[in-house]
Amino acid sequence: MPTNFVAAASAHTRAGALFGIPVTVRFTPVGFDFRYGDGDTTTTTTGGQTWSALGQATFTPTATSHIYRERGTYDASVTVRYTAEVDLGTGWFPVEGQLSIDGPTQQIRIFEAHTALVARTCVEQPAAPGC
Numbered sequence: 001m002p003t004n005f006v007a008a009a010s011a012h013t014r015a016g017a018l019f020g021i022p023v024t025v026r027f028t029p030v031g032f033d034f035r036y037g038d039g040d041t042t043t044t045t046t047g048g049q050t051w052s053a054l055g056q057a058t059f060t061p062t063a064t065s066h067i068y069r070e071r072g073t074y075d076a077s078v079t080v081r082y083t084a085e086v087d088l089g090t091g092w093f094p095v096e097g098q099l100s101i102d103g104p105t106q107q108i109r110i111f112e113a114h115t116a117l118v119a120r121t122c123v124e125q126p127a128a129p130g131c
Helices: none
Strands: 012-018 021-035 041-044 072-087 092-102 106-110
Touching: 021 092
Parallel strands: none
Antiparallel strands: 012 021, 021 041, 021 072, 072 092, 072 106
């Protein structure tokens, strides 16, 4: 069954001074590198969304979901890539390159699950296969 991953990241603006000159820098997320802990990875331009926000049923595939093939404990993580722009008081100018920030590792524990198709819900027929 798909496990949905969501990474929240937004644009950040920081102000300060460089050699006494006021400067503002804006960092904008442009890429998300998901590592699922089992050797598989996904690179996206968004951090994904919850199933609810996507209007999807739980456990349906998403752009950032992953299916683990084996039971076990996995160390999953995401790296967010940012572009930067600087404003010295005359407007924004792009800064070449990207800044990569690693998110904290999260342990994912996968247990065994069994599913079955049934003619009625488990409430309607509690003894049905899969209930």
